[in-house]
Amino acid sequence: MVASVYHRFKVERLFHRMKRHASGDSDSTRYSVRVVSRTFDILELLRDTDHPLSLGDISRRLGMVKSSGFRLLRTLEHRGYVERIGDDGRYHLGPELMTLMRGPAGHRRLMDTALPHMERLLEKFEETVNLGVWRDGEVLYLVMLESPHAFRMTARVGARSPVHSTALGKAIAAYLPEDEVGTVLRARRFPALTSRTITSPAAWRRELTRIRVRGMAEDNGETEPEASCIAAPIFDAGGRPLGAISISGPTSRIRVLKPRAARALVAGCHAISRTLGFSSASTRREGVNGASSRVAGS
Secondary structure, three states, rough: OOOOOOOOOOOOHHHHHHHHOOOOOHHHHHHHHHHHHHHHHHHHHHOOOOOOHHHHHHHHOOOOOOHHHHHHHHHHHHOOOEEOOOOOEEEEEEOOOHHHOOOOOOOHHHHHHHHHHHHHHHHHHHOOEEEEEEEHHHHHEEEEEEOOOOOOOOOOOOOOOOOOOHHHHHHHHHOOHHHHHHHHHHOOOOOOOOOOOOOOOOHHHHHHHHHHHHOEEEEEEEOOEEEEEEEEEEEOOOOOOEEEEEEEEHHHHHHHHHHHHHHHHHHHHHHHHHHHOOOOOOOOOEOHHOEEEEEEOO
């Protein structure tokens, strides 16, 4: 059974909501507020760091007394919200956080339905497989299954990536309503992450049209040099893209396996969409700018 990397993901909305309500007048309330605020400071620090941190690292970065940090970390560890790893006792986010996201307000059904298909893709192609969703004009990573290769592509669960360069972002954006795509174009710049990044909104729109024709998206060194990715969308019962799954790896390996991997990826995403209620009876739908488009797997 492939171990999915469920222990890191974005909980900003929860953090910010809790912090907004962290106010009061009494001494006891102010003390409780400080404890809650410090707890979220720790979780947010671990979320935004690419590697585990020691108690000393956390205390130093947050300006926290070590004894206080130790008590908070022990409590969080006991509840499963952080994990201590290695001989030096460094910390990273724990799996219990995922249960918050997998509640009614999260993406529980999408993840549960997608995971078996993602595991099969990983087993067959041995490259990193990601599940991402659209969040505020960016791609939010929900699940990542790492390649067994020493040289592999990785993404932190809970991290966000730009939609203009990633295959996940483009696969979702290609099937979004025009007004939502227009909002992204007005609100965001398209920085050049590599020499191959699409930086022109007009060129990006043309790329979305090509994606709808092919039924899948590609990132050919547009986000990271020498890294490539293919992605296909997942649809809900109404035909709206819920998210996308991608296969990513070094360009040299993805180039070889892309024809076979693309077929398997599109078929898997179509199977997930059907399970989630999408009907293949209508294999054409209106995409951005009203262009007739090919739905993945049709």
